[in-house]
Amino acid sequence: MPEQPSITLARQRLSYLVIAHGMTILLIGLAAGVMLIFSLLDAVTLWPLPVWEVSVPGTTRGWQAAHVGGITNGVMMAVVALIMLKLDLSERHFNWSGWGMIIMGWGNTLFYWGGNVSTNRGLSIGDTPFGPGDIPGALAFLGGGLGMFITFYVITVLAFAAFRKAKSLSVDTL
Numbered sequence: 001m002p003e004q005p006s007i008t009l010a011r012q013r014l015s016y017l018v019i020a021h022g023m024t025i026l027l028i029g030l031a032a033g034v035m036l037i038f039s040l041l042d043a044v045t046l047w048p049l050p051v052w053e054v055s056v057p058g059t060t061r062g063w064q065a066a067h068v069g070g071i072t073n074g075v076m077m078a079v080v081a082l083i084m085l086k087l088d089l090s091e092r093h094f095n096w097s098g099w100g101m102i103i104m105g106w107g108n109t110l111f112y113w114g115g116n117v118s119t120n121r122g123l124s125i126g127d128t129p130f131g132p133g134d135i136p137g138a139l140a141f142l143g144g145g146l147g148m149f150i151t152f153y154v155i156t157v158l159a160f161a162a163f164r165k166a167k168s169l170s171v172d173t174l
Contacts, residue, residue: 015084022073025106029070030071035058036066062117062121069109077104084098093157103147108144109143110144112140114143118131118134122140123141
């Protein structure tokens with residue numbers, strides 16, 4: 001089996017940055033889970049403190065999406081950061097993948113949270129069947145759209161690199 005080329009400090013640093021941003025986004029996803037509970041109960045309840053009845057902005061569906069999406073995006077970012085170190089990526093592809101994952105994570109976080117409080121669910125800059133366009137919806141749409149395209153690019157780059165790596169390894173047959 002060929003020896004893995006040494007991983008530069010710059011690559012390690014970017015990988016750790018992607019993981020750090022991913023864990024921060026995962027933490028925000030966990031906070032959305034708390035907001036989900038408050039949304040379901042129509043109150044802020046933190047035992048043993050008294051119940052504070054409030055109208056939580058957004059919808060239960062939106063908080064579910066922000067909760068699961070934040071956790072999923074954070075985990076995906078950490079996994080991609082580790083995968084990047086195992087593949088023979090050019091400097092360009094390594095940097096695009098790392099910074100792309102950071103942009104994707106924050107863009108999707110903006111999508112989930114902004115879309116949840118927007119009138120049109122962040123599905124367009126303008127009006128949708130769900131409601132008229134507004135600033136949170138436009139920010140959600142732009143962040144989520146950018147994140148979507150970057151994710152497709154990075155995952156495609158990683159898939160091709162993994163296929164190249166698998167092809168380069170010889171397998172002894174009996």
